[in-house]
Amino acid sequence: MSHAFLLVSTGAGAGLTTVSLGLVRALDRMGIHTGFCKPIAQLHDGDHGPERSTQLIEHVTSITPPQPISLRHATALLGSDQEGLLMEEVIALYRQSAAHADVVVVEGLVADGHAGYATRLNAGVARALDAEVILVGKPEPDLDEYIDIAATAFAGDNGSALIGIILNKLGAAGGGHAALQADELQTYGGSCVWPVLPDTLSETMATRPFHYIGGIPWQARLIAPRMSDVADYLGAKSIGAADLQARRVQRIEVCARTVANTIGVYQPNTLLIFPGDREDVFIAACMAALNGVPLAGILLTGGLQPHACVMELCAQALHTGLPLLLVESSSYQTAALLAQMPAEVAVDDYALIDQAMDHVANHLDSPWLKARCALDRRARISPAAFRYQLIQQASQAKRRIVLPEGDEPRTIMAAYQCGQRGVAQCILLGNPEKIQQVAASQGIVLGDTVTIVDPARVRLRYVEPMVALRRHKGMTSQMAEDQLQARIVLGTMMLAEGDVDGLVAGALHSTANTVRPAFQLIGTSASAELVSSVFFMCLPDQVVVYGDCAINPDPDAAQLADIAIQSADSARRFGLEPRVAMISYSTGESGAGTDVDKVRAATRMVRERRPDLLVDGPLQYDAAASAEVGMSKAPSSQVAGRANVFVFPDLNTGNTTYKAVQRSAHVVSIGPMLQGLRKPVNDLSRGASVEDIVYTIALTAIQAG
Structure with a gap:
């Protein structure tokens, strides 16, 4: 996966664009395949055409960057509490830039008077891309304060993402703001307001927990307008x-x-x-x-x-x-x-920006940058990246997903959105007239991407197949016809017969009512000993897997081992390299008792059955999730402090934990996704949002693929 460097500035006038492009030049000189991305456009005063960074990089290099998202669109999504959707769009642009690159330079927004959302957007982009942040500043009295603010803004569970700083405009008269000054208007008389040398600033930066990447001397000729x-x-x-x-x-x-x-x-x-x-x-x-x-x-x-x-x-x-x-x-x-003429280089002044890029590249710490790029750094999958990945994989799978609760408003809206985004071909079970009325009340028109099936017209065709499946349980035609009155049963039979590829329900039904027909009519897969579930928990900085939080009340050691293996395989299937923590109230050998012994035995079974998996247990939750606590309680563990698959000892613990994290930390949870069935059936929380349903449909489509 490409390495992402996100460049953000301490404020207006720091020369963010010039330094970003100069970093591209420096990396290119080292022979590193470099991409460039300006995810969100920010027009300068007087700009009326394309976003300048994107236009400049396209003309002075061989890179073809994607066109950025408009600032108006970005702030509109933020204002309507749709930051997740915005970051999915950012991920899409980044993936285009990273397609043929080892490193991508990402230019952030400048926090000036016209971009009040800049800091929030930059922090969101850093999390979404799991990017390493480089601060671009200029010598000014409040520089220390700006650096502290930036370090805080980009801090996460695993420390700060801020890895370095580049200081621009060293020795500029008046801070390098104005491009031109008349004789009697030259307040600073051409003298250096900050008479400091890069070496001096390097010593100052040495006290900071990040690298001083370089100081760019001021040269007036590099902003000389035509x-x-x-x-x-x-x-x-x-x-x-x-x-x-x-x-x-x-x-x-x-x-x-x-x-x-x-x-x-x-x-x-x-x-x-x-x-x-x-x-x-x-x-x-x-x-x-x-x-x-x-x-x-x-x-x-x-x-x-x-x-x-x-x-x-x-x-x-x-x-x-x-x-x-x-x-x-x-x-x-x-x-x-x-x-007062702005100091920014004109958007079509390619000759000058080419000189400026060389000037910046000449003053960066190239050996350090090369070493940083060579680090074997496996980026964490952020929630935005995970959701984007779900949509892309589901779109490629092109599966038919039946929604038995077809007249439920959230379900209808989710089916519409899935059709618009190409996630799946959704099939709504219910009265067509009622479904269309509900859709119209929400201001949408269901087109060809959504299919409506009237249960009354198709129910009888599934009577005999259902009897064949349940004859050993005494099923008769009348009993089958009666049970097929329930749309959840009808939808499950459609899946059993291969008329659809997956089923999603639960917005109106309990988990038991949703999964019981699946147990009876679909059955478990040959490789599974039981059916279990996982939630994909979209934490602020990464996605982790919780299992089992919905199905098995009190699994024994062998069942717990099977849940762990299923959960690890599900994590890997959706792009996470599993590091499995078997959760208990005790870490290592410190505790005793029936419950902790069960977890200890299950851990041994997983290691025996699947030596390819990284698994450890018993681990307390904090030892599994926190690097600091993990180092203290289990210093030799390869999982402690780094776990991304959390297997709970029983349903009471798992369900309570997932709901506590979801509600208290305002975390999006996708699932439960059922594991171990022959064909995919997935349950929804009855409090599921439209967004939750869309992503569950996407999960189901991928499972079916």
Whole structure:
């Protein structure tokens, strides 16, 4: 799986885009296949076209990044409490970027006045991708505070995801905010406000629990705008045919004095600002150009132009390519406006961004980055990644899932959403007219992706097959017809006969009523000794498996071992490399008693039957889940502190734990998913949300596949 580096900034003006692209250049130089992803667009002031980071990376590298999600769409999903759905979209974009890459550089959002959701979104993206976070900052008085805030924002159960910091704009006058400043407006006089060297800052950063990846010296030429950018910003008129993109502005001068007192301002890359009727200064500037001084250009103010005879006199100078612009505003107003011109590189200035990428790459700790990329780091599957994976796998399976509670509103909405997202072909059992009425009341129209089956029209065809299945239990045709009045039984017979691939119910029925027909008509698979269940618990930072929390009240040691093996296989089937913890009130050999002895015996059986599995027990829950506690209580265990499959000793413990975690921690739980049946039947909690039903349908479709 690709390594993800998420770059986030301490605030506006840190140069996040330039540093992100520079990191791509640095990794590319090392021969590392690198991808780039800007999951959520953030347009800069004045931007009207595509998101700039994505456009720039596409033009200056061979990478083709996906188009980002709009900030408006992202904040709308957050505002409607659909962060999970948003992060699934982020995962989809990331997977596109990672398809042919070993490392993906992910550019986060800048927490400025226009993005109040930035910190929350960045933290969500970091969790969803299980990304390592690199902070991008600039020297400023509150830098320590910003770093502390970032470390807290990206902290999780296993410590902080913040691995390093890059400091940009070292030695910038005024923090490097303004691209241009006029002479009397140059508050900082060109001096370095932060007279510190990268080595000094490196010593300061050495006290932090993360790596100082590099310090990027400030170079004004790397944000020098083209004359065309100045013209666009001011809305200036160009006089003559000079190439406005060929010359760049590194400083501006307002020429309000006599020619003799302005001789020193005629310097390379300088934009001269003066009224159009100052013909003496105009002639002097043209003479400087004829003498080989590469002025950036001349900006005439007040809406005035030199006399025609003066223009003719200076024609040769203008033919050297000297740009000449005209604005209506006064010299002072124009200079003040230019002093506020944003420092961001124009979105189509590919030559300058290419130089900036090289500059950043030259000042990063390449050996450390290369070593970091080489780490054998198996990313945890985040809840967003798990849900995205479910939808993708289910879509590929293309299975038919019957929903016996076909007129229940949540079930109808879930079937509609599954159809829209291509999760499965859902079959609703119920009165077609009533189902359509319920759908209309929710503002949806059930199309071809959802099938409605009237039980009255199909019930009789399953009477004889049901009798054949249950004849040994004394089943008669009349008894079968009576039992088939229950849609849950009818749906189970449809599954038994192969007319559908899976069944999901429980929004209106108890677990017992949902699974009893499955036990009777479907039966257990040849490889299972019993039917059990698991929940996929979507914790904030990862997905773990709980079993058995719904079916077996008090399994013996052999049954508990079977539950553990089934749960491990289910975890692996859905992308988790299982590390199984057999939960008890005691860890290791510290406790005694019938209950803990049962767990100890079950652990031995699992190891004997499946030596390929990582399993340990008995373990207390905290020893299994917390790295710190696991190291203390079971230091030699390969599972303690790292478990992702938790097998509970009985139904009382399992059901209580799953509901306590689900409700108290506001965790999404997907399931219960039944294990051990010949064909997939899955139960729902009667409090299930539409989202819960969608993901359970997806689970069922994958099981059927």
